[in-house]
Amino acid sequence: MAAPQSRAAGGQWHKHLLLSPPLAFFAAFALFPLGFTIYVSLSNWSITGEHRFIGFGNYATILASDTFRQSFLNTVVFAVVTVLLQYVLGLTLALLVYRSTRGQSALRLLLLVPMMFTPVVVGFVWKTLFDPSYGPISWLFDRVGLPQVPWFSEQLPAMAAIVIADVWQWTPFMFLILFAALRSLPTAPLEAAMVDGASGRRLLFDHMLPMLLPASMTAILLRSIEAFKLFDVVYLMTGGGPGVKTSTVTLSAYFTGLRSGDLGTAAAMTTMLLIVVLIATMVLLRLLFWAGRRRSRADDAAALQVERDDVPDPTEAVDAPVTTEVR
Amino acid sequence: METLTVTGVTKTFGGPRPAVDELSFTLGGGEFGVVVGPSGAGKTTLLNMIAGLVPPDTGEITLDGASLAGTAPERRDIAMVFENYALYPHLSVRRNLEFPLRAPVRRGTLSRSQITDRVTQVAETLRIPHLLDRLPSQLSGGQRQRVSLGRALVRRPRLLLLDEPITHLDAKLRHEMRTELKRIQRELGVTTLYATPDQSDALALADLVVVLDAGRAWQVGTAADVYERPANVTVARTLGDPRINLLPGRRDAAGVTVLGQRVDADHGPAGPVTVGVRPGDVELSTEPLAGAAAGRVLLAQTLGYQDVVYVDVEGATVRATVPAGIVARPGDPAWVRLPAARLHVFEAASGQALRHREVV
Numbered sequence: 001m002a003a004p005q006s007r008a009a010g011g012q013w014h015k016h017l018l019l020s021p022p023l024a025f026f027a028a029f030a031l032f033p034l035g036f037t038i039y040v041s042l043s044n045w046s047i048t049g050e051h052r053f054i055g056f057g058n059y060a061t062i063l064a065s066d067t068f069r070q071s072f073l074n075t076v077v078f079a080v081v082t083v084l085l086q087y088v089l090g091l092t093l094a095l096l097v098y099r100s101t102r103g104q105s106a107l108r109l110l111l112l113v114p115m116m117f118t119p120v121v122v123g124f125v126w127k128t129l130f131d132p133s134y135g136p137i138s139w140l141f142d143r144v145g146l147p148q149v150p151w152f153s154e155q156l157p158a159m160a161a162i163v164i165a166d167v168w169q170w171t172p173f174m175f176l177i178l179f180a181a182l183r184s185l186p187t188a189p190l191e192a193a194m195v196d197g198a199s200g201r202r203l204l205f206d207h208m209l210p211m212l213l214p215a216s217m218t219a220i221l222l223r224s225i226e227a228f229k230l231f232d233v234v235y236l237m238t239g240g241g242p243g244v245k246t247s248t249v250t251l252s253a254y255f256t257g258l259r260s261g262d263l264g265t266a267a268a269m270t271t272m273l274l275i276v277v278l279i280a281t282m283v284l285l286r287l288l289f290w291a292g293r294r295r296s297r298a299d300d301a302a303a304l305q306v307e308r309d310d311v312p313d314p315t316e317a318v319d320a321p322v323t324t325e326v327r
Numbered sequence: 328m329e330t331l332t333v334t335g336v337t338k339t340f341g342g343p344r345p346a347v348d349e350l351s352f353t354l355g356g357g358e359f360g361v362v363v364g365p366s367g368a369g370k371t372t373l374l375n376m377i378a379g380l381v382p383p384d385t386g387e388i389t390l391d392g393a394s395l396a397g398t399a400p401e402r403r404d405i406a407m408v409f410e411n412y413a414l415y416p417h418l419s420v421r422r423n424l425e426f427p428l429r430a431p432v433r434r435g436t437l438s439r440s441q442i443t444d445r446v447t448q449v450a451e452t453l454r455i456p457h458l459l460d461r462l463p464s465q466l467s468g469g470q471r472q473r474v475s476l477g478r479a480l481v482r483r484p485r486l487l488l489l490d491e492p493i494t495h496l497d498a499k500l501r502h503e504m505r506t507e508l509k510r511i512q513r514e515l516g517v518t519t520l521y522a523t524p525d526q527s528d529a530l531a532l533a534d535l536v537v538v539l540d541a542g543r544a545w546q547v548g549t550a551a552d553v554y555e556r557p558a559n560v561t562v563a564r565t566l567g568d569p570r571i572n573l574l575p576g577r578r579d580a581a582g583v584t585v586l587g588q589r590v591d592a593d594h595g596p597a598g599p600v601t602v603g604v605r606p607g608d609v610e611l612s613t614e615p616l617a618g619a620a621a622g623r624v625l626l627a628q629t630l631g632y633q634d635v636v637y638v639d640v641e642g643a644t645v646r647a648t649v650p651a652g653i654v655a656r657p658g659d660p661a662w663v664r665l666p667a668a669r670l671h672v673f674e675a676a677s678g679q680a681l682r683h684r685e686v687v
Contacts, residue, residue: 188409191380191407191409194379195406196426196427197401197431197432198401198430199399202431206415206426210417213417
């Protein structure tokens with residue numbers, strides 16, 4: 001197994017040559033920006049272009065900054081809350097559509113519509129909907145006798161509004177992946193479970209959800225990576241306000257780098273975010289592999305086991321006598 | 328010891344013909360029933376209707392005298408073994424076996440230790456105690472089949488449905504499992520309905536055989552009934568290996584003409600008939616024989632204990648089984664005689680039996 005690989009690496013240099021154009025693109029558009037950002041984060045680079053290497057000074061600054069800490073906390077809260085809500089809602093919708101007998105294709109298409117909007121439109125629409133003076137939601141609250149909510153002037157309502165907009169836009173993504181996974185579940189074990197006495201809730205929790213685990217982990221992983229980079233909806237709806245109460249790391253980096261011109265500090269912020277996303281992704285990937293590996297390791301073991309089982313046992317050369325009467 | 332009755336059951340899935348058409352039979356308590364038929368005959372649909380996974384369009388299914396209509400699958404107390412085993416992939420063998428006992432329907436009827444006892448007991452009956460902590464993906468086909476059977480037997484169901492449980496096993500294992508199934512069914516005395524495309528399963532296992540093809544039951548009876556006295560051509564064709572010879576013939580007041588020979592087998596109004604004769608009943612000779620039709624050997628296959636010789640007689644192919652070792656090479660001349668007493672005669676148009684082989 002190892003021999004052909006090492007030969008390929010040592011002798012067949014032209015393979016590397018053929019691979020070099022995509023690798024060059026990767027280096028130019030992924031590795032260089034990453035390296036450059038990290039370098040900038042270690043300098044006092046300002047928008048005027050003057051810079052000097054200052055080590056971890058920017059990191060010390062942002063870790064001591066209340067604004068950054070607030071933005072960082074908000075980012076984590078947004079990511080956790082939106083992804084969880086999207087998962088629960090997406091799963092519920094997927095199950096409902098899966099069980100509906102009519103109009104499935106129409107429902108499927110309708111449910112995907114929010115995902116097709118650009119985030120700018122989503123942010124603007126929801127900002128209008130939540131507007132305290134002329135938004136329909138405030139009007140509705142008024143009509144049914146609920147107290148007026150200061151949607152954009154207090155932290156919790158503002159965060160809730162952002163969460164609602166993001167959940168509205170991205171639940172369809174969860175729905176899509178989970179619905180496809182549901183459709184591809186093997187039906188036989190579910191039928192077997194029904195015959196064995198499971199129904200409704202038990203069928204769902206004992207059988208369908210465990211079988212959906214790999215798809216669930218994948219969907220959550222993809223959404224989490226995106227959720228940590230939340231920017232456009234927040235930018236449009238609250239601009240991070242009131243104050244910096246709903247700011248996120250990306251928003252904070254934007255204001256610091258492109259508005260205030262402090263590129264070094266902004267780069268440090270995005271690098272911090274990158275590290276956090278990396279760690280979160282690694283944890284989720286580990287969970288995903290763990291879910292899948294239980295199965296694949298089992299398959300390897302089974303292959304070995306089958307071979308061992310097939311070795312004829314000389315003591316069983318003579319057929320065992322049949323135990324009871326057989327026709 | 329529950330009796331299963333199926334009365335006039337029909338199910339259409341929107342195809343040109345019903346998947347199951349006006350099916351009726353009664354399976355006595357503790358009996359082993361076999362539904363035999365080719366794929367697409369409606370076997371799985373029938374089993375699914377009995378299990379409650381598919382509602383019948385018309386007709387009634389009763390178990391122990393009570394109609395099953397309107398009873399959800401989980402409340403029928405019927406166990407089913409699926410063609411592809413349908414084990415729960417995310418649960419260990421032990422949890423798979425425990426599942427039916429822990430299901431909400433039976434909650435509280437068994438204590439934890441009783442469940443453990445039952446699982447141990449069924450695992451021992453099926454010789455799988457060493458597999459209890461594995462996942463289904465760690466098992467070979469034969470082992471999965473046993474677990475699947477164990478899951479069906481662990482709760483001592485009122486009725487056991489087996490949907491082609493051993494079709495996907497290799498030949499040796501299939502024979503072993505067939506014997507095992509019979510033994511276990513006898514031991515437990517559970518009423519069992521077994522669907523299979525393999526006619527030898529039917530003949531080896533069944534107290535009652537239902538020959539199903541294109542959704543219709545062509546004959547219901549004991550293994551001897553359907554093998555010795557097939558009610559029609561379909562049944563004759565389904566049972567027996569190698570297959571029965573079905574040859575065109577004519578009948579008149581004097582007897583039957585088949586392969587250009589007159590055979591004093593059956594009398595009746597003149598008309599075309601289909602003559603059926605089992606390959607084992609065909610007399611084959613490499614020498615000219617009185618009353619025999621001359622033909623040429625097409626092919627000879629050996630089965631070890633006997634050979635199957637295919638002979639071309641006037642354009643018709645006749646299968647004959649002969650003791651192994653009789654040399655027949657393709658192209659050799661051969662003579663074929665059909666003994667009058669061994670012929671089945673069917674009406675050509677309807678395929679209905681007019682006369683059966685005499686049993687010696």
